[in-house]
Amino acid sequence: MRLATAIAAAFGAVHCMLAASAALAEEVATPIMPAQDAYPHISRDGRLVFQSKRLGGPWKLFVSRLDGSDLRQITDGPGDDVTPKWSPDGTQISFASDRGGDEDVWIVRADATDLRNVTNNPGSDSHPSWSPDGRAIVFCSVRQDGENDDIYVADVDGKNVRQITRNPDGWDTFPSFSPDGRRILFRRLFKQETDGVTITNSEVFVMMSDGSDAQNLTKEWFFDGWPAWSPDGTRIAFASNREDVHQIFVMNADGTAPTRVVMSAYTDVRPQWLPDGSGLVFNREREGRTELWQVGLPPATSSSAAQ
Secondary structure (H helix, E strand, O other), X not given: OEEEEEEOOOOOOEEEEEEOOOOEEOOOOOOOOOOEEEEEEEOOOOEEEEEEOOOOOOOXXXXXXXXXXXXXXXXXXXXXEEEEEEOOXXXXXXXXXXXXXXXXXXXXXXXXXXXXXXXOOOOOEEEEEEOOOOOEEEEEEOOOOOOOOEEEEEEOOOOOOEEOOOOOOEEEEEEEEOOOOOEEEEEEEEEEEEOOEEEEEEEEEEEEOOOOOOEEOOOOOOOEEEEEEOOOOOEEEEEEOOOOOOEEEEEEOOOOOOEEOOOOOOEEEEEEEOOOOOEXXXXXXXXXXXXXXXXXXXXXXXXXXXX
16 A cells, blocks of 8 residues: 655645555545645654745745644745755755845755855855765756856855856756765756757756766656655656656666656655655645645565665
């Protein structure tokens, strides 16, 4: 059986659906308030950080337990605060924000203190993620040409910035270090002009942490994106529209055995792993809302991925 739990927008109700391995039968449920909660990430001790518009106004960061308890607002002030990621030790949160005018990488402590701008560059810097030792941040930026995202790595104090990819024909985004720090997972968006029409294709890539040996793991003419390492580095979760609207898939770290793990009539994207690798938290987009959901992975998915 597969268990998926909707973390309702107000965290006042939890809705469940049970499924056999072939399909899911979903209960009809309505969140208490039409909040917008997106880009979840889970710390090693099970705390959830995410961006939300639940209070109205711009995106701000919130932290809670996976059951919705102990809900706290972490950021306030002007601008959007987005795409948060926990530091490996769970004491800090990296995120992107345009609160200073340009979109930069920022860091704040988990108790909402010590807010600081890490990159402070006129180019748009976004989607930061931590190295396993907590000493560096990988992020994407258009600082090279003002249009195409490439991947950069910087020390957590903003020093020693180095460019890792150079992709003049597309965008490299959503980077993250592997748990052992040797590789970087990312999404590469290609663009191609055909008869005056621009065609785009999104693929999941992996490369060495110095930018060498970039490999396409998905190789499908569909939109594959939002990749995330499993805690042990053996699997990758991602979203794809290869079978339907965007749904959640899990594949081996070498790109083999992609398996759809959620059956839904809605758009499911941005998966992130539970700390023990037993399931995922992701975004479900439906009826004008973006909600947080959770799904447990069936044993068949875990065993096939471990091969």
